[in-house]
Every structure is written in structure tokens, then in C-alpha cells.
Amino acid sequence: MPELPEVESTRRDLARAAAGRTIAAVTVRDRRLRWPVPAGLARRLAGQEVREVRRRAKYLLIGVGNGTLLVHLGMSGSLRLLDAQTAPQPHDHIDLVLDDGRCVRYHDPRRFGCWLWAGADPTRHWLLAHLGPEPLGPAFTGAWLHRRLRGRTAPVKNLLMDSRILAGVGNIYANEALFVAGIDPRRAGGRIARRRVDRLVCAVRQVLGAAIDAGGTTLRDYVRTDGAAGEFVARLGTYGREGEPCPSCAAPIAREVIGQRSTWFCRRCQR
Ligand SMILES: [Zn+2]
Structure with a gap:
């Protein structure tokens, strides 16, 4: 996708x-x-x-x-x-x-x-009217996300992927941003301290920015179906890597289904 x-x-x-x-x-x-x-x-x-x-x-x-x-x-x-x-x-x-x-x-x-x-x-337009802010735009800040997550008991990963909260962050990039930020994807959205929410906002921007930079040609003469931009998929930390060593601590990467989507994370680095 x-x-x-x-x-x-x-x-x-x-x-x-x-x-x-x-x-x-x-x-x-x-x-x-x-x-x-x-x-x-x-x-x-x-x-x-x-x-x-x-x-x-x-x-x-x-x-x-x-x-x-x-x-x-x-x-x-x-x-x-x-x-x-x-x-x-x-x-x-x-x-x-x-x-x-x-x-x-x-x-x-x-x-x-x-x-x-x-x-x-x-x-x-009805498809756009209810979208949350752009993850790479100026409205997406730690203060703003912390307010949006307040009181929410759903797993933070589901909330990151909810387009009414944040526009356009899919499974690959939600996985990866939570790994970079060291946040357990199962954690309730309302139970993340402000400074960790700041770190999450930086991680979302960093992961998307790196993927865009790696993007290369997309008006392409072949069809790619892996959904991740170009070679970026080879540099993902946890996505699709169940059982492989975590790139920061070498513990085996876990996989769980959260909100009907496969989720990969490190039980040691992500809390
Ligand atoms: Zn780890």
C-alpha cells in the first residue's frame, strides 16, 4: 500500500x-x-x-x-x-x-x-474535512499531541494511525516511530509523559523525512508493492522482523496484532 x-x-x-x-x-x-x-x-x-x-x-x-x-x-x-x-x-x-x-x-x-x-x-471535501494535522506540518507538536492523547486508553499505535488525530501515518511508519521513540506500541495513549510525547513527535518526523529522502523515482515504469519508499525498507528497525535481533539491544523482536494490524517491537527498548 x-x-x-x-x-x-x-x-x-x-x-x-x-x-x-x-x-x-x-x-x-x-x-x-x-x-x-x-x-x-x-x-x-x-x-x-x-x-x-x-x-x-x-x-x-x-x-x-x-x-x-x-x-x-x-x-x-x-x-x-x-x-x-x-x-x-x-x-x-x-x-x-x-x-x-x-x-x-x-x-x-x-x-x-x-x-x-x-x-x-x-x-x-468530505474525504479531507475531518483529517488531523499533517505529521510534517507546523501544527503537529508535542504540546498538541499530548493534549490529543490525554485520557485516551487505546494503544498509542492505534491513535497514531487514526487519521482524525494525525493524517496519513500508516502501519510501517507508526511501528518505526514508536521504536525510535522507545515507546511500547501497546501503551495507553493517555499514559505517556509529555517529554516522551515530544520524543514521539520528533521520531514521526524523522522516520517520514528519511523515507521521503530515500524515495527516488515514483512516477515509475515498474510497480512496487511493498509500500515503503525505495531502499528505506531495508533500514527499518523492527518492521517485519519478528525474532531477529533488535538493532539497539539484540533482544529478539516481538510481533503482536494491535488494532488488527501486525506490530513489531522490542520488549526491552520500548516501554
Ligand atoms: Zn531492543
Whole structure:
């Protein structure tokens, strides 16, 4: 599943390729995504200039002259930049054809992604309106997170992954940030001292930042499904490493299912 760092890398590549270009045409081969691609979407986009490409949580916000195209990659979606004449392969559902003869092609075997129209103010779109702050943005601070966790009895890992609290932190990065911060993922959110919450905020930023830096090409000509950005997965401390030695203390890494998601952690380093 594409995680936030991969979506951010895609955003950067997409901005480089498309900002300032005009959308010559939109070809929808299959509109049956998580929500149907709106019938009028191609007509709305054709002839519009791409103003900017932004990101909110794991959504790409492609600003055009008269509004915003909202794209989510779902479980298995990817975007590639190709010559528009390249023959489509199975699961290549949508092309955004640019005025330079290239196209941004959307590939999504499981069709859990979406392409929707979000109008002039995408922050009010129903998919975005209730999201918490961006983990890399200025509103995500220790003081703020400590307030949000106060009184909460759910495991801190579940709370970190709740998009109403914090936008776009998935399983890999919640695991890793808790390891870096030395916090037991099972610990009740409301039972973490303020200075440890500060450490957690730093860890979330550090882990996501490192993954974005390792991201490399994402408007790619191959499809990667591991969900972690590029080589970053090889540098993860605990994720997917049950029984292997902890990188800081060498105790075997434990795995437990928390909130229906596999969770890897060190019983000695994380408290
Ligand atoms: Zn350890």
C-alpha cells in the first residue's frame, strides 16, 4: 500500500512533470474505482492548466484553473509518466494526457484508489474535512499531541494511525516511530509523559523525512508493492522482523496484532 512518503515522492515528480502544462485530454478506460470516476471529470479537466500539485495526508491535490482533482492511490495504485502513445496494459485505468505528448497513467489492479473532483476549496471535501494535522506540518507538536492523547486508553499505535488525530501515518511508519521513540506500541495513549510525547513527535518526523529522502523515482515504469519508499525498507528497525535481533539491544523482536494490524517491537527498548 502506498504510504505517505511514497505519495510525497509521487507529488514531487508529478509537480515537476505537470505543473504549468495544459491537460490536453483525459482518457478513462474503467471508472469503477473505490468510488466511480465522475462522468463529467474528463470534460472538466480538458484544456485546463495544472497550477500546482499538493498533498494532504495520502491524497494528491492537483490544482487546475477551475478547481482541484483529488487522487488517492488506494491499496495498489501507481502513477507513471509515459509517452502518450504507449499502449495501455491491463489495469491502466486513466490517462491524464499533457500538452507535451506525455501522459500521467494511473495503474491500479485492486481499484481501491479514487479520482474525484474536489472543487475550488478541497479542504472542505468530505474525504479531507475531518483529517488531523499533517505529521510534517507546523501544527503537529508535542504540546498538541499530548493534549490529543490525554485520557485516551487505546494503544498509542492505534491513535497514531487514526487519521482524525494525525493524517496519513500508516502501519510501517507508526511501528518505526514508536521504536525510535522507545515507546511500547501497546501503551495507553493517555499514559505517556509529555517529554516522551515530544520524543514521539520528533521520531514521526524523522522516520517520514528519511523515507521521503530515500524515495527516488515514483512516477515509475515498474510497480512496487511493498509500500515503503525505495531502499528505506531495508533500514527499518523492527518492521517485519519478528525474532531477529533488535538493532539497539539484540533482544529478539516481538510481533503482536494491535488494532488488527501486525506490530513489531522490542520488549526491552520500548516501554
Ligand atoms: Zn531492543
